[in-house]
Amino acid sequence: MLFGLRNLNLRQSIKQSISASYSVIGSYFTWKAFCCVYRNDSPIVCVLTQSMEPGFKRGDILLLGHRSRDGSRPFHVGDTSVYSIRRGSIPIVHRVIKEDMTTNQCLTKGDNNAGDDVSLYRPGQKVLNPEDMETTVLGYVPFFGMPTIWISSIPFMRELILICTALYYFGSRE
Structure with a gap:
């Protein structure tokens, strides 16, 4: 997977960046949909x-x-x-x-x-x-918030997850 990062050309890099952006934007819109449904800025x-x-x-x-x-x-x-x-x-x-x-x-x-x-x-x-x-x-x-607690309580867990997610998106080829 890491060797695949070196072989990406500009077009593939842009395509992977757009794909990663879709994931972030989708999460944001899902959150905003919950905000609208529950009429609450923190639903x-x-x-x-x-x-x-x-x-x-x-x-x-x-x-x-x-x-x-x-x-x-x-x-x-x-x-x-x-x-x-x-x-x-x-x-x-x-x-x-x-x-x-x-x-x-x-x-x-x-x-x-x-x-x-x-x-x-x-x-x-x-x-x-x-x-x-x-x-x-x-x-x-029930229990769906445990990953949030783990991410907050284990040092560097948030950064590790972000790095792994970035490597996944930029290391996979479609």
Whole structure:
């Protein structure tokens, strides 16, 4: 395969580059299709911890619904909610255990955690405000997120996968 890279002429190199581009573009459009279907800019997340076991296990892929930051769709006790304390931070998926119907504020807890999530909130914050809440979980796919966890936890795994993918595309002849 590596010797094949040396023998590629310009036309073959361009053809292989276009073929690799199709793969990247196809992945991007698939992601954007999920975003449109679920009306959410992050419709899929991977469970990274055991805080929601036995319902969701580490490595499960969660399908998230439409975002409702304006409070138009209040969260209710029992909903599996997604919230972020700071914009851009990793979203937290925990269950609503207490709600205030007048202010749409709520308190959350991981199913496998001993106590509520107040320690995860901003200093002095006792409940989540509607603007902290993002969405709810619609469904899940068990264990499909494990490659994401492996890539993140094993040093240089991401780079190794990129190199192998590039060698595959540029080393194969069609």
